Amino acid sequence: MKRIRTNKKVFNIIGAGLAGCEAANYLSQKGYRVNLYEMKPDSFSCAHKSNYFAELICSNSLKSKSLTTASGLLKQEMNMLGSLIMKYAYKNEIPAGTALAVDRENFSKDITEYINQDSNINVISQRINDINTFIENKNEYTIVACGPLISDELAKSIIDITSENSLFFYDAIAPTVLYEDIDFSNAYMASRYNSEDKSYINCPLTKEEYDIFYKFVVNAKTVQLRYFEEQKIFEGCMPFEVLAKREYDALRFGPMKPIGLTNPHTNSKDYAIIQLRQDNITASIYNLVGFQTNLTFAMQDELIKLIPALKNCKIIRYGVMHRNTYLNSPFVLNKYYQMQSVRNLFFAGQITGVEGYLPSASSGLVSAINCLKEACDMKKVDFTANTMLGAFQNHISTIPNKNYLPMNANYGILSPLGQYIRNKSKKYAEYAKRSFQTITQIISLYDI
């Protein structure tokens, strides 16, 4: 049962999306007063259409329910923390095999009604353009959960209190794979012109393999861009399939150029190569360099099988190119989703560089937990990379780098298990067990 409001501390949340609703509910359940600012229905982003909170702007799938998948594991963790989003997702579940798909309208409607009837949550219909006024009062705590389609005014306000380089505006993400799935009998580690430097994994293709690869790429189905994504998307970097369509050799002179490398397996030059670059500190994830793409996810799955070294890989983060504003979090946030330089300002959701509906919602929970700890002068909570929640905390506060990219739930961001387990289902079950134990301990230790 909810506690009665007894507290003078005030929490402001900007944005009643997935992260904002989750954060508001957590703080309210703890008995605190929350001002939840939402610009809808007076003002809409270019993709939001519904008047309801927690709107799913594209797919209605929240991914797999299976505990032996990374997104299933995240669901377990969110359930353990009493997630509002999970509660209403299950209530509005519709058949979708092992995936958790929801009736989007009723899902958002239920959450909106629940939030509106909560006497601890004061919903304020207002578009926030300036966060300075929120952080001036040191007794108030603010969580910015405005999502990836942030207005220019709010973006400017964030830049004003951080720095010019603190926000990225577009995703141009290449597919990523797990290191452990790469077939090294068909790959080798080396940097161009420097065989001593083993920074890149090189995946060679023969002429015959390149021909098949090329033919597939130029005929592959691509995602239809939305009108607000079309204009700027090609400015920074070009999707590789667009480059491929220019001429047969365009990829071989571009991201697949074989120059500066000698294949140690054959002791000769390759016809074409695909280079993989390390994507996280622990080197468990690698991305395909220069392969930012608009190919559909199904096409990317097929394409990866045409690269001999990657034939056993499953893509863990698909290539995308779309508008997505997110913080250069490692520069400005700590692992508690708190701004390094402003103690009463927190962020949550996709704006922090987590990617997808549930990672965003889950960060709302972790941000709210830590915002409350800060307000109460208590030790903040690190869920550790034994859990998906903690792995996201690590991700947003990784070593500052100019190539910071959003991250979804995947096993590559968890800390490795203490033991080697060959069977993948058993291994993933072990991850789930470890996460369950860790979160159970943390909940009791920190009184979450």
Ligand SMILES: Cc1cc2nc3c(=O)[nH]c(=O)nc-3n(C[C@H](O)[C@H](O)[C@H](O)COP(=O)(O)OP(=O)(O)OC[C@H]3O[C@@H](n4cnc5c(N)ncnc54)[C@H](O)[C@@H]3O)c2cc1C
């Ligand atoms: C085009 C597009 C398609 C996507 N498709 C998918 C998909 O299929 N599957 C998936 O998992 N993820 C998808 N995503 C990512 C997904 O949108 C996010 O992961 C998720 O919605 C982020 O949740 P959030 O709470 O951070 O932000 P949102 O859900 O976007 O919520 C932000 C809320 O803040 C409000 N707001 C914004 N600015 C202000 C302001 N200045 N003042 C007051 N209120 C404000 C907005 O109205 C909104 O209600 C997509 C993203 C985009 C841009």
